[in-house]
Amino acid sequence: MFDPHSDLLTNTVFAAVDLETTGLDPSCDQIIEVAVQRFTLNAEAGHFSTLVNSDIPIPPEVSKLTGITSKDLVNAPDFNEIKSQVSAALQGAVLVGHNINFDLKFLSKRGISPTGIIIDTLDLAYIIDRDSPDYRLQTLNERYQIDPGTKHRALSDCISTMNLFLLLLGKLTETSEPTLQRLQKLASASGWPLESLFTHCLKSPSKSTVNLRNEIPINTIDETITSISNSSKYQRDIEPIIDYGLIFGPDGPLTNNLGGYEFREEQVQMAEDVARALNESENLIVEAGTGTGKSLAYLIPALIHSLQNETRVVISTNTINLQEQLQNDDVPLSLRSLIDLGVESADSAIVAVLKGRSNYLCRRRFEQHLGRTVIDREDALLLAKILLWIDHTNTGDKSELNLTRKAHNILWNKLSAEGAGYCEIPTGRCFLRNAREAAGNSNLVITNHSLLLADVATAGAALPTYELLIIDEAHHLEDQATRSLGFEINQPVVTDIFDRLTGQDSVTATSASLLRNTLSNENQLTRLNSIISTLSPTVNSVRTNFNTLFGLAAQYLENSRTSNVRGTMRITDHRGSRSWNSLTDISENIRLEISDIINSLNLLSTLSEPHLNINAVQSIQNDIGSLRTDLIELNEHLIEVITEPNPTAVYWIREGARQTYGIFCMAPVEVDEALKQNMFSQKDSVTLTSATLTTNGTFEHILRRLGFNPDASNTLPSPFDYRSTTLTLIPKDLPDPRDDRYLEELSVAIADAAVAASGKTLALFTSHAAIRHAYNRIRNLIEHADSDIEVLAQGISGDTQRLIERLRQNSRCILLGTASMWEGIDVRGEALQVVIITRLPFDVPTDPIYQARSEQYSNAFMDYAVPNAIMKFRQGFGRLIRSSSDRGIFIVMDNRLVRSRYGSKFIESLPSMTVKQCRRDELRESIELWLNQT
Ligand code: SF4
Numbered sequence: 052m053f054d055p056h057s058d059l060l061t062n063t064v065f066a067a068v069d070l071e072t073t074g075l076d077p078s079c080d081q082i083i084e085v086a087v088q089r090f091t092l093n094a095e096a097g098h099f100s101t102l103v104n105s106d107i108p109i110p111p112e113v114s115k116l117t118g119i120t121s122k123d124l125v126n127a128p129d130f131n132e133i134k135s136q137v138s139a140a141l142q143g144a145v146l147v148g149h150n151i152n153f154d155l156k157f158l159s160k161r162g163i164s165p166t167g168i169i170i171d172t173l174d175l176a177y178i179i180d181r182d183s184p185d186y187r188l189q190t191l192n193e194r195y196q197i198d199p200g201t202k203h204r205a206l207s208d209c210i211s212t213m214n215l216f217l218l219l220l221g222k223l224t225e226t227s228e229p230t231l232q233r234l235q236k237l238a239s240a241s242g243w244p245l246e247s248l249f250t251h252c253l254k255s256p257s258k259s260t261v262n263l264r265n266e267i268p269i270n271t272i273d274e275t276i277t278s279i280s281n282s283s284k285y286q287r288d289i290e291p292i293i294d295y296g297l298i299f300g301p302d303g304p305l306t307n308n309l310g311g312y313e314f315r316e317e318q319v320q321m322a323e324d325v326a327r328a329l330n331e332s333e334n335l336i337v338e339a340g341t342g343t344g345k346s347l348a349y350l351i352p353a354l355i356h357s358l359q360n361e362t363r364v365v366i367s368t369n370t371i372n373l374q375e376q377l378q379n380d381d382v383p384l385s386l387r388s389l390i391d392l393g394v395e396s397a398d399s400a401i402v403a404v405l406k407g408r409s410n411y412l413c414r415r416r417f418e419q420h421l422g423r424t425v426i427d428r429e430d431a432l433l434l435a436k437i438l439l440w441i442d443h444t445n446t447g448d449k450s451e452l453n454l455t456r457k458a459h460n461i462l463w464n465k466l467s468a469e470g471a472g473y474c475e476i477p478t479g480r481c482f483l484r485n486a487r488e489a490a491g492n493s494n495l496v497i498t499n500h501s502l503l504l505a506d507v508a509t510a511g512a513a514l515p516t517y518e519l520l521i522i523d524e525a526h527h528l529e530d531q532a533t534r535s536l537g538f539e540i541n542q543p544v545v546t547d548i549f550d551r552l553t554g555q556d557s558v559t560a561t562s563a564s565l566l567r568n569t570l571s572n573e574n575q576l577t578r579l580n581s582i583i584s585t586l587s588p589t590v591n592s593v594r595t596n597f598n599t600l601f602g603l604a605a606q607y608l609e610n611s612r613t614s615n616v617r618g619t620m621r622i623t624d625h626r627g628s629r630s631w632n633s634l635t636d637i638s639e640n641i642r643l644e645i646s647d648i649i650n651s652l653n654l655l656s657t658l659s660e661p662h663l664n665i666n667a668v669q670s671i672q673n674d675i676g677s678l679r680t681d682l683i684e685l686n687e688h689l690i691e692v693i694t695e696p697n698p699t700a701v702y703w704i705r706e707g708a709r710q711t712y713g714i715f716c717m718a719p720v721e722v723d724e725a726l727k728q729n730m731f732s733q734k735d736s737v738t739l740t741s742a743t744l745t746t747n748g749t750f751e752h753i754l755r756r757l758g759f760n761p762d763a764s765n766t767l768p769s770p771f772d773y774r775s776t777t778l779t780l781i782p783k784d785l786p787d788p789r790d791d792r793y794l795e796e797l798s799v800a801i802a803d804a805a806v807a808a809s810g811k812t813l814a815l816f817t818s819h820a821a822i823r824h825a826y827n828r829i830r831n832l833i834e835h836a837d838s839d840i841e842v843l844a845q846g847i848s849g850d851t852q853r854l855i856e857r858l859r860q861n862s863r864c865i866l867l868g869t870a871s872m873w874e875g876i877d878v879r880g881e882a883l884q885v886v887i888i889t890r891l892p893f894d895v896p897t898d899p900i901y902q903a904r905s906e907q908y909s910n911a912f913m914d915y916a917v918p919n920a921i922m923k924f925r926q927g928f929g930r931l932i933r934s935s936s937d938r939g940i941f942i943v944m945d946n947r948l949v950r951s952r953y954g955s956k957f958i959e960s961l962p963s964m965t966v967k968q969c970r971r972d973e974l975r976e977s978i979e980l981w982l983n984q985t
Pocket of ligand 1: 412413414415416468471472473474475476481482483484
């Protein structure tokens, strides 16, 4: 056995353990195979492996996965017969396993509870390898080229785990000594068994000789997407007249730089439009159909304009995904192409990506957390992951960390620069400041709508100054502006604020201990003690009052359930009612208590002011400042919701995750004036673009919604030939989506379509509830049809990105998706040949924002609801044909498309193609016929 504090691991025996089971629940499922592989750092040391008899039949999916059938277990021993052999195999060894808690729970249920050191390779891989898409054993085997032998069998998984452990240990050995020392300290503060490994690595003789970095691709961060120099003197080597026909033409530089590049007339047209808007200081709106290549069509003119005129262009996207696609693919491609064209200054072009504060690590907060004497095990895992990253990152950007655990995203919020204030950190050490400075020196800043709107709200505090703006995914701008200008008062936010005030490591506790050591004057010490002793009961009382308030809100929701959809209640004339008085009374108490707390914080600030030259005092002063801002804002929001509503806003209560608490919400009814006054009219040129901006062939709806007045507009159709590649099918005999029989018949139709297309299907739903209902039914129907098509569902079968990847890689599957999948998917070729829209994507009529906005129209349904739904419908359609060689079928399972007066507007919004109405029982034949045509 090894000594975690001093011994090298050389003489230690490890035991990799793995079980195969009938399911995931140790209380009712059974072990069907057990294996233990003993080893040292230098050699294997014997193994034990056996099948185990099971009282319950092996589920088909387990047999499919492991290859073990009930027949194989007929002559296998019972677990009790082999229990002593398993115990002996584990005896005296350090246990190693992948997600080992799962195996330990099953073993413990059968009376084996190892007590020694236990190492989980999943944790180890999670902190060491930031680039792995996930941390399943199978993924890591592929990544590190570990031959797993027979997949999903206990002994081969033990051997994989052993190899993975040795590989990761070798990698850890390469870590610098100071980092290992900090890891060791962290492990000790959290009671983490990995302390032994860190001690070993510190003492390892091979420390400086092994270079595993060559074997494992660890993410060392790009300097930037392009060189970030300090120069703002751009060379004027570009002729004022640029030939976009040449740049995007078949003989142009993009052909050499992008494999499979196809010339598209529409792309040239868009680039010329964007260039004109930038040169002439005009506002432009341009819809570019799927496949136009719009990113390059705005990036290239934006870069040229910036280099020619020594000016900055800001590009905003809705999602960080698109931001990263521009950063990693489109910007480097654009710059390479400009360099090939002979634009020398493109070589020194500076492109910066700027995200919201919450994306950047705050070093001060990180060090503060690391300095704690007691650290939670889960927190320690994230802190260790950051420790192994912080010396390699130039950006401090969360996206590099690959945080796959929910709890870590919550802790990250406490480590990020969001609300972190300011400290005297040496130049170049603060990631946020670095990112902002880089943006300040750049030709192009790529940001997202959220930060763009935060910049508008803070009068330019979030972005460097700019006059030229291009907004991609502009169809999301209204929603994002609504979110940015609105607010929520909910329990997690309130708890976070008051946790920062009292409790371990809170502002109060830290200031008290710091100032007690700093203040020398007896009077000041008395004042300090008096502030601290009043704060605690006031905070406790305000917490209780908030709990009562959230409880009353939930009660309100419950009482209004007959007239409202479950979970939401718009606040209209309630404020005058008697029952509202109890909320008013509580909120008044809260208001007074928060004012008292703010006074106490002010007194604390005054006491610390003479000692701001001490770094720790300065740091705590920052925390006090940010808390004060949050408390003032909380108070203002509360008064607004409960007693003093703004007539241009809408307010509602919605159900919290725990149904006993309600959440108060506010949103502006309209955002057009705010956008017009504070953004569009402030810039020389604004371009709005997206694949879906028109409804009924015009921009009228989006222009009204956003308050945008363009000088020019263009609608560029998709270059794809939908007439010969795409068929739209409308099963006209399905019940109306509001009919009780609809979901059952829909499930049958979807299963039919998926079988006819051999999978390769994406079905888009408008609610998670409908997916949950349809998922089991479709699985049954497909199994009944004796098909091996896999059914995957968003929110049921795992992480969304992984599901999309499964669809991309295993075409024999059907994916049921909602919300983000209507526009978040780009699956090309044969992997996706059928897209199904289950019902027309109208907004929920009881949604308070929808209601309030509808009231602004005389014919709200036709002028507001239908155009909104058409934009979303077109996004769904856009998932199908992603390249000129794609072929597919678009099925709309909502017969309102042919029965209602507005249905034709949806069909007319699609490109020209064959549209066929059919009976449900004709779906299979129509699909097979179309897909088999060449
Ligand atoms: S300047 Fe702000 S974000 Fe940067 S390290 Fe200091 S407190 Fe954190």
